Amino acid sequence: MKKTGAQIVVDALIQEKVDILFGYPGGVVIPIFDVLYDAKKIKVILTRHEQGAAHAADGYARATGKVGVCLATSGPGATNLVTGIATAYLDSIPMVAITGQVSSPMLGTDAFQEADMVGISRPVTKHNFLVDSIETLPIIMKQAFHIARTGRPGPVLVDIPADISKGSMEGYEYPKSVSIRSYKPNVVGHIKQIEKASEAIGKAERPLIYAGGGVIISGAHKELREFAEKCSIPVTTTLMGLGGFPGTHDLFLGMPGMHGTRTANYSLQNTDLIISVGARFDDRVTGNVETFAPKAKIIHMDIDPAAISKIIKVDIPVVGDAKNILAQLNKIIKPGDYSSWLEQVMQWKKEYPLSYALSKDEIAPQAVIERLFEKSNGNAVITTEVGQNQMWTAHYYKFDKPRTLLSSGGLGTMGYGMPAAMGAALALNKPVIDIAGDGSIQMNIQELATISLNRIPVKVVILNNGYLGMVRQWQELFFDKRYSSTCLMADAECAGCEDITKCKRKYMPDFVKLAGSYNIPAFRAEHPDEVDEVLEKGLNSDGPAIMEFIVAREENVFPMVPAGQPIDNILEEK
Amino acid sequence: MTSHTISILVENHSGALSRIAGLFSSRGYNITSLNVAETEDPSVSRMTLVAEGDEDILEQIVKQLNRLIDVIKVYEFSNGSSVNRELVLLRIYFSKSNRLELVTLINMYNGKIVSANTSTIIVEISGTSSELNDFIALVRPFGIKEVVRSGKLAIAQVKSKH
Known part of the structure; x- marks a missing residue:
C-alpha cells in the first residue's frame, strides 16, 4: 500500500491503540496534523504550550500505564517538550514524543526552526531516533512504542524530517512484531537470587520493606500487600511509591527521607534488612549516604540492573519485574518472628504522628x-x-x-x-x-x-x-530568613519581608x-x-x-531532614 | 586511579558514538583513547575504549552502557585477559651523524620507515602501549615533531585448552 510518511505516523498511532494525542502544530508537522484531521480514532487535544502537551501525555501514561503521546513541531516546539520529556524520564514514564524536523537536506544548516533534538534529548530519553528514510519509519515507530513501554519504561523521541512526512513509500505495512537484538529486558527474577532473598528475610530480626514507583509501574501492589501481610513486615514507600501500598494500612509507616515520617526514618536507621522493591535510593530518601541504614543488609529488586548498587552497596540484587519477583517470593517465603520489632515500629508510629498547628484565623x-x-x-x-x-x-x-x-x-x-x-x-x-x-x-x-x-x-x-513556599522555608531555616526572590506579592516598592502581618499587598x-x-x-x-x-x-x-x-503564609513542611544530613536528624516545628 | 579497557559492540549507525561518549562525559570521566571501526558484521561496530578512574564509577558506567539500546555487548578486559596492540606514527628529526643510531632503534622495535626526506622521517610502530611509550622515550632526544597514536586495540585472549 502506498502511504505518505505522515500517514504512516498516524497509522502507527492507531495500530498502537493511541486514543488521545496532545499536540501543538507548526510548519514541519502540518502534514501529520493534516492526516490527524481525518483520524477519527484519535482525539487530538490542542494544548496552549508544548510543555503542557508533554505533561498531559505523562499524566495520561501515569493514570493508565499506557504510552502517552505528544506531538510538536521542530525547533522551539520540540525544545518546549524537553522539560516534560525529562520529567517522564526521571520517573520512568512510558511516552512517545514525536517532533517534526527540518527537511533532511537542510539538517545541520541552522535552518529556520532547526534544533538538534536527538542531541538535546539524548540524556533525558530512554532512546531517540532521527528518521533517516521513509522505509525505516514504520519499524522506528514500532520500536519507539516497544522501548517506551517495556523494561524500565521511559520516554522515546522520534524526530521526523519534513521531507520524510511529505514523502511516500510503496508496500507499507505496520510491523506486527519487533525484536531488537541489543534490547531484551529481564522480566523474570532469577530463582536463586529470590531464594537468597527469602532466606535473608527468614533470618532477619528487624526487616523493613522500602517500596518505590516500580511497584506501581509493574502493577505489583497486590503481591506487595500479600507479602507484607504474610510476613508482618512494616512498609515505607517513596513519594513515587505512594498508593503502591495502602496509605491507611496498619503496616504503612509513611514516606521516608527528607520529609519522611519519624517512624519511617527511625525504622530505616534501625532495620537489619531493607527489602527494596522498585525504588532507587534517591538522595531525597537517603540523606547522607554514609550514615544511611547503618545496620541493614539490603535486598534490591529492580528491573534495571543499572539501578543496583548505584547509590548504596546492595547485598542481594534481584533483577526483574517487581510483580514477578514478589509472586515467586510469596510462594517460598517462610517469615521469622518480627513481633518485637513490629511493636517498636508501632510504638514510634503512635508516638510520632504527622501533626500541624490549627489556628482560628488562618487556614492551615x-x-x-x-x-x-x-x-x-x-x-x-x-x-x-x-x-x-x-x-x-x-x-x-x-x-x-x-x-x-x-x-x-x-x-x-x-x-x-x-x-x-x-x-x-x-x-x-x-x-x-x-x-x-x-x-x-x-x-x-x-x-x-x-x-x-x-x-x-x-x-x-x-x-x-x-510565596514560593519550599524555597522560602529553606531561606527561613538555613538562610537567616532572607526571603530573596520568593515573595510573589513583592512589587517595585517592596523593601523585603520585614513584618508580613503588616503587608497589605494584593x-x-x-x-x-x-x-x-x-x-x-x-x-x-x-x-x-x-x-x-x-x-x-x-x-x-x-x-x-x-x-x-x-493559607498561613509561613507554614512549613515538617518533619524535615536538612539536605545531606543523616535521616534521623529531624527538624520539627519550633 | 586505574586504567580500564572496555570493548563495546554497538549498532553501526549514527548517534551510537555520542550516546556512549555522553555516559562518560556526564560523569566527568575522561576517555583516554577511543577506537571505532566495523567488525566482521558490517552492521556492528566495535569501540575499544580506555578510561582512567574510580572502580565504582566505572562499574556504574558499564551498567549504563549495557542499558543503551544501541549497545549489543560490553566486555571489560582485565590484565592478561586480552591481547593489546597500539599503532603509532612519528615524525622524527635526524641528522647525518645520528641517522644510523635512529635506524637501529627502529629495527629493535620492529618499526618501519614509511617516508623520509633529508631531515625528518615518518616511522610506524605497533606494539603494546608500554612498548610504544618506551620507544617514544628513546627517540625523544632526536627531536620528535609529531606523535599520532591510534589508541589501544584489544581482542580477547585465546582460551588455553588443557
Missing part, C-alpha cells in the same frame, strides 16, 4: 488536604505541582490505590500538575484534582483554556501563601477573576470556616473548577 494548608481526603472519600486521583503543596499532599492525603498520585518526583517539575491532571482526566474520563501552590500553578496556567474549551474535569486546589493574579475569564467556576476561602464549603462547591460543580485557599 495541611487541613485543606485532610478535608479534601475526607470529602473525596479518599478515592480521588490527585496530581501535584512541586514544593510544599506536593509534600503536604504526600503527608495528608492517604493514597490507598496505585496510580492515584501523579507527581513529578525525580525531576521536581513545577507546572507539572495541571497539564498532567488534564491528561489523566481525559484518559480516565473522570475528575482529577491538581493540588497546587500559587507559584507552580502559574507555570502552565495557559492550559486553563485547554481545560475549559474541552470541558476536561480538572479541579485545581490552589494553596496560596503568596496577590496577582486574582485567581477567581482569572478563572472567570476562562469561564471556569472558581471559589476562594480566606478563613478556616470556609474551607469545607469551597471544597464542596468545587468538587460538586460540573466540569473544571478552581478552589483557592489563602
Whole structure:
C-alpha cells in the first residue's frame, strides 16, 4: 500500500491503540496534523504550550500505564517538550514524543526552526531516533512504542524530517512484531537470587520493606500487600511509591527521607534488612549516604540492573519485574518472628504522628488536604505541582490505590500538575484534582483554556501563601530568613519581608477573576470556616473548577531532614 | 586511579558514538583513547575504549552502557585477559651523524620507515602501549615533531585448552 510518511505516523498511532494525542502544530508537522484531521480514532487535544502537551501525555501514561503521546513541531516546539520529556524520564514514564524536523537536506544548516533534538534529548530519553528514510519509519515507530513501554519504561523521541512526512513509500505495512537484538529486558527474577532473598528475610530480626514507583509501574501492589501481610513486615514507600501500598494500612509507616515520617526514618536507621522493591535510593530518601541504614543488609529488586548498587552497596540484587519477583517470593517465603520489632515500629508510629498547628484565623494548608481526603472519600486521583503543596499532599492525603498520585518526583517539575491532571482526566474520563501552590500553578496556567474549551474535569486546589513556599522555608531555616526572590506579592516598592502581618499587598493574579475569564467556576476561602464549603462547591460543580485557599503564609513542611544530613536528624516545628 | 579497557559492540549507525561518549562525559570521566571501526558484521561496530578512574564509577558506567539500546555487548578486559596492540606514527628529526643510531632503534622495535626526506622521517610502530611509550622515550632526544597514536586495540585472549 502506498502511504505518505505522515500517514504512516498516524497509522502507527492507531495500530498502537493511541486514543488521545496532545499536540501543538507548526510548519514541519502540518502534514501529520493534516492526516490527524481525518483520524477519527484519535482525539487530538490542542494544548496552549508544548510543555503542557508533554505533561498531559505523562499524566495520561501515569493514570493508565499506557504510552502517552505528544506531538510538536521542530525547533522551539520540540525544545518546549524537553522539560516534560525529562520529567517522564526521571520517573520512568512510558511516552512517545514525536517532533517534526527540518527537511533532511537542510539538517545541520541552522535552518529556520532547526534544533538538534536527538542531541538535546539524548540524556533525558530512554532512546531517540532521527528518521533517516521513509522505509525505516514504520519499524522506528514500532520500536519507539516497544522501548517506551517495556523494561524500565521511559520516554522515546522520534524526530521526523519534513521531507520524510511529505514523502511516500510503496508496500507499507505496520510491523506486527519487533525484536531488537541489543534490547531484551529481564522480566523474570532469577530463582536463586529470590531464594537468597527469602532466606535473608527468614533470618532477619528487624526487616523493613522500602517500596518505590516500580511497584506501581509493574502493577505489583497486590503481591506487595500479600507479602507484607504474610510476613508482618512494616512498609515505607517513596513519594513515587505512594498508593503502591495502602496509605491507611496498619503496616504503612509513611514516606521516608527528607520529609519522611519519624517512624519511617527511625525504622530505616534501625532495620537489619531493607527489602527494596522498585525504588532507587534517591538522595531525597537517603540523606547522607554514609550514615544511611547503618545496620541493614539490603535486598534490591529492580528491573534495571543499572539501578543496583548505584547509590548504596546492595547485598542481594534481584533483577526483574517487581510483580514477578514478589509472586515467586510469596510462594517460598517462610517469615521469622518480627513481633518485637513490629511493636517498636508501632510504638514510634503512635508516638510520632504527622501533626500541624490549627489556628482560628488562618487556614492551615495541611487541613485543606485532610478535608479534601475526607470529602473525596479518599478515592480521588490527585496530581501535584512541586514544593510544599506536593509534600503536604504526600503527608495528608492517604493514597490507598496505585496510580492515584501523579507527581513529578525525580525531576521536581513545577507546572507539572495541571497539564498532567488534564491528561489523566481525559484518559480516565473522570475528575482529577491538581493540588497546587500559587507559584507552580502559574507555570502552565495557559492550559486553563485547554481545560475549559474541552470541558476536561480538572479541579485545581490552589494553596496560596503568596510565596514560593519550599524555597522560602529553606531561606527561613538555613538562610537567616532572607526571603530573596520568593515573595510573589513583592512589587517595585517592596523593601523585603520585614513584618508580613503588616503587608497589605494584593496577590496577582486574582485567581477567581482569572478563572472567570476562562469561564471556569472558581471559589476562594480566606478563613478556616470556609474551607469545607469551597471544597464542596468545587468538587460538586460540573466540569473544571478552581478552589483557592489563602493559607498561613509561613507554614512549613515538617518533619524535615536538612539536605545531606543523616535521616534521623529531624527538624520539627519550633 | 586505574586504567580500564572496555570493548563495546554497538549498532553501526549514527548517534551510537555520542550516546556512549555522553555516559562518560556526564560523569566527568575522561576517555583516554577511543577506537571505532566495523567488525566482521558490517552492521556492528566495535569501540575499544580506555578510561582512567574510580572502580565504582566505572562499574556504574558499564551498567549504563549495557542499558543503551544501541549497545549489543560490553566486555571489560582485565590484565592478561586480552591481547593489546597500539599503532603509532612519528615524525622524527635526524641528522647525518645520528641517522644510523635512529635506524637501529627502529629495527629493535620492529618499526618501519614509511617516508623520509633529508631531515625528518615518518616511522610506524605497533606494539603494546608500554612498548610504544618506551620507544617514544628513546627517540625523544632526536627531536620528535609529531606523535599520532591510534589508541589501544584489544581482542580477547585465546582460551588455553588443557
